[in-house]
Amino acid sequence: MSSAADFQTKVKQNWCPGCGDYSVQAAMQRALGDIGLEPHEVVIVSGIGCSGRLPGYMNAYGFHSTHGRSLPMAQGVKMANPALTVLACGGDGDGFAIGLGHTMHAMRRNVDITYIVMDNHIYGLTKGQVSPRSDLGFKTRTSPNGAAETPIPALEVALAAGAGFVAQGFSKDLGELAGLIAAGVRHKGFSFINVFSPCVTFNKVNTYEWYSRRLIKISGLAGYDSSDRAAAMNCVMEYDGMVSGLIYERK
Amino acid sequence: MVRQVSWKIGGQQGEGIESAGELLAEGLSHQGYYLYGYRLFSSRIRGGHTNYNIRVSLAPIASIADNLDVLFALDQETVGLCAGELCAGGLVVADAVFLPVLPENFQGTLIAVPLAEIAAQAGSTKMKNVVAVGMTAAMLGLGAEIWEEPLHKEFGEKGDKVLQENLSAFRSGWHYAMKAPELAGRYKMDTGDGTSRPYIIGNDAINAGAIAAGARFMAAYPITPASEIMEAMVKRLPELGGRMVQAEDEIAACMMAIGANYAGVRAFTATSGPGLSLMAESIGLAGMTETPLVVFDVQRGGPSTGLPTKHEQSDIMAAVFSTHGDAPKIVMAPDSIAAIYPDTVEAFNLAEEYQCPVIVLSDMQLSLGKQTIDPGSETDIQLRHGNLQSAGDLPELPQNQYFKRYQITADGISPRVIPGTKNGIHHSTGLEHDETGRPFEGSVNRVAQTDKRHRKLTTVQARFVEPIRVDASDAEAELLVIGIGAANGPIAEAVLKLRQDGVCVNHVRLRLLQPFPVEALEAEMAKARKIVIVEHNATSQLAALIRMHTKPAGRMHSVLKYDGNPFRPAEVAAGCKEVL
Numbered sequence: 001m002s003s004a005a006d007f008q009t010k011v012k013q014n015w016c017p018g019c020g021d022y023s024v025q026a027a028m029q030r031a032l033g034d035i036g037l038e039p040h041e042v043v044i045v046s047g048i049g050c051s052g053r054l055p056g057y058m059n060a061y062g063f064h065s066t067h068g069r070s071l072p073m074a075q076g077v078k079m080a081n082p083a084l085t086v087l088a089c090g091g092d093g094d095g096f097a098i099g100l101g102h103t104m105h106a107m108r109r110n111v112d113i114t115y116i117v118m119d120n121h122i123y124g125l126t127k128g129q130v131s132p133r134s135d136l137g138f139k140t141r142t143s144p145n146g147a148a149e150t151p152i153p154a155l156e157v158a159l160a161a162g163a164g165f166v167a168q169g170f171s172k173d174l175g176e177l178a179g180l181i182a183a184g185v186r187h188k189g190f191s192f193i194n195v196f197s198p199c200v201t202f203n204k205v206n207t208y209e210w211y212s213r214r215l216i217k218i219s220g221l222a223g224y225d226s227s228d229r230a231a232a233m234n235c236v237m238e239y240d241g242m243v244s245g246l247i248y249e250r251k
Numbered sequence: 252m253v254r255q256v257s258w259k260i261g262g263q264q265g266e267g268i269e270s271a272g273e274l275l276a277e278g279l280s281h282q283g284y285y286l287y288g289y290r291l292f293s294s295r296i297r298g299g300h301t302n303y304n305i306r307v308s309l310a311p312i313a314s315i316a317d318n319l320d321v322l323f324a325l326d327q328e329t330v331g332l333c334a335g336e337l338c339a340g341g342l343v344v345a346d347a348v349f350l351p352v353l354p355e356n357f358q359g360t361l362i363a364v365p366l367a368e369i370a371a372q373a374g375s376t377k378m379k380n381v382v383a384v385g386m387t388a389a390m391l392g393l394g395a396e397i398w399e400e401p402l403h404k405e406f407g408e409k410g411d412k413v414l415q416e417n418l419s420a421f422r423s424g425w426h427y428a429m430k431a432p433e434l435a436g437r438y439k440m441d442t443g444d445g446t447s448r449p450y451i452i453g454n455d456a457i458n459a460g461a462i463a464a465g466a467r468f469m470a471a472y473p474i475t476p477a478s479e480i481m482e483a484m485v486k487r488l489p490e491l492g493g494r495m496v497q498a499e500d501e502i503a504a505c506m507m508a509i510g511a512n513y514a515g516v517r518a519f520t521a522t523s524g525p526g527l528s529l530m531a532e533s534i535g536l537a538g539m540t541e542t543p544l545v546v547f548d549v550q551r552g553g554p555s556t557g558l559p560t561k562h563e564q565s566d567i568m569a570a571v572f573s574t575h576g577d578a579p580k581i582v583m584a585p586d587s588i589a590a591i592y593p594d595t596v597e598a599f600n601l602a603e604e605y606q607c608p609v610i611v612l613s614d615m616q617l618s619l620g621k622q623t624i625d626p627g628s629e630t631d632i633q634l635r636h637g638n639l640q641s642a643g644d645l646p647e648l649p650q651n652q653y654f655k656r657y658q659i660t661a662d663g664i665s666p667r668v669i670p671g672t673k674n675g676i677h678h679s680t681g682l683e684h685d686e687t688g689r690p691f692e693g694s695v696n697r698v699a700q701t702d703k704r705h706r707k708l709t710t711v712q713a714r715f716v717e718p719i720r721v722d723a724s725d726a727e728a729e730l731l732v733i734g735i736g737a738a739n740g741p742i743a744e745a746v747l748k749l750r751q752d753g754v755c756v757n758h759v760r761l762r763l764l765q766p767f768p769v770e771a772l773e774a775e776m777a778k779a780r781k782i783v784i785v786e787h788n789a790t791s792q793l794a795a796l797i798r799m800h801t802k803p804a805g806r807m808h809s810v811l812k813y814d815g816n817p818f819r820p821a822e823v824a825a826g827c828k829e830v831l
Binding site for chain 1: 468498499500508509510515516518532536651653670671673674677678680682689690
């Protein structure tokens, strides 16, 4: 049996101190260890961005591909060898700007992979441009007058596109996130996990505190049925996407 | 007695033009005749002119003919569009129903025949195409019974009524022509050699080659003229435990193929120019991460959407150069339909051995042109996997260390392991990286890894089966003709004709474009006083590539065609004579 330690390397991450991505990496290691997978049975495919570096910090087969293309690559890996456990990861630019087409098609194709988006509402690696997840009016180097376009509603898109597993985590809650990742890996079919993973350097608005004040735990909602897609959509719309936990799993 | 006949049938799309040609070919290909078929079609499904040209010969052919001998016209538009292709003394056989007239100043003969009327008597005017084929059989001096089996094959599944009606339509057409002195036996040919030959398009050969090579995964996006490949693979691959996936676009298709190759399954994609443009980024990733990948590019008329259903060879530069950066890559170009099968197998071998993308350049004429293939020309298949390590070969990795997947080696080829292999864990990235695959920008490492990625390709030429294929009867020639892809068919015929006219001419088929076979080609170029490069594009892409690699020759000329139609042998011969 393996443990989280088996998925660790001694490589020092090039993320800024305080970056939310550290927690995502740790949660992924914990989840894979909890499931008891051997590192050589796991493939992690990423796109481009700060978050895209994650596979390089894991003791597992890692493939750091091109911007927005982690999902087609990961699906190719899984379809070729279904015995492998395949995860894909990247940032919100990767999954909802350049790669949104692939994201929706991966959801409807339902290949058994787990897709983790590290969502920080900003382009960090290129030093602070507007993202498709930035809130309306959000000021960045490329939106000096405030973002003029409404953000992509990630969870609504996933539910509408037919994803069979939709969850949302937060870098501040490592335990919940590790549980969601493990559940996503165990789910047979495509799993989507959006993670609020704050950029402490370029996003001074959507901070840990900002999310903490707004996020509602879905487990605390009385009578919530995560197998009810319509209820999931209603909940996500009612709380404007500010919910964490397992939002929907097709039974 | 004639040795060859060029026949064409034309009408509106949806009138059974293609099936008429297929029916004619099905009969002839089992009688030992060599066939070359080429269809003209457009980007619409019903309506619009279409035609199917079949050349019947007693000798192998890989080109359309210089002129048509006989044109079957189902409408006046066909007469207007195609009569000009007829040879002196050529024949237009047109349906009397539309009161056909010959274009002004046209010297050939027009014979109006009751195609629709005979078809109606047999059951439906729709069968006028079958009547036309029946007449053709009589004109070739062949018995109607030869087509009994093809007709059963074509219509047997559609019920007895349909079958009997079509048999009747065919026989009635045959009898009509047998009684018409100007038609019966007009193009009587010597008996064929009796050999039954498969009549296939180039894309069929790609399919067979990919299967034989052990490819078990394909991802693609529909595009003319490459879609036949995914349509065949979606049936064939699941039977072999594999899979064809129709991706959301060509970027995804290429990335899926890279993912599958990375996971250890031979995988490929097939596309045309617009798709190749979209794949450029992914091809660079395969180069940088040293992942095997095979991409078939069936070229069509460009740029942009260009001429989607017409022939061209204008992706040569795109195939060789389109990816940004110094990406290692192999680009090959099969020189005939017969070469596609072994070359396809070789593409998969090279991709694995050299751990890089291999682009196989086909073109519309090569991929959709239909030709009888001599049986037994398939070479023995060998699958080579290169430096692929299995778990048993690998020593235990120290805790938390990666396998040296990108190890600097003398021949530039590093040990490859696939995910799932114990003690083989490593990283792969489009970033510059060290021997374990970790991102690393150090300048010494950068140069060492770059050199490694290119050093490995230096042995490709020696291993490649005939980077150039030479038909050089003379050590000193007046002329050397160089061609690529389907253009080699008409070139070969033009060369024969020039030799008959006393010209001392050699022919080189260029089959490997990257890495470029410099020495082999220079040796052939040195034998000739003048050089003509024949290609289907406006900007002499092949000539430019040759100039870039070879010693300045200063005597190179281009014969170009970019109107969407394949070369005729006489056009190539005329272009060569102009240079002489």
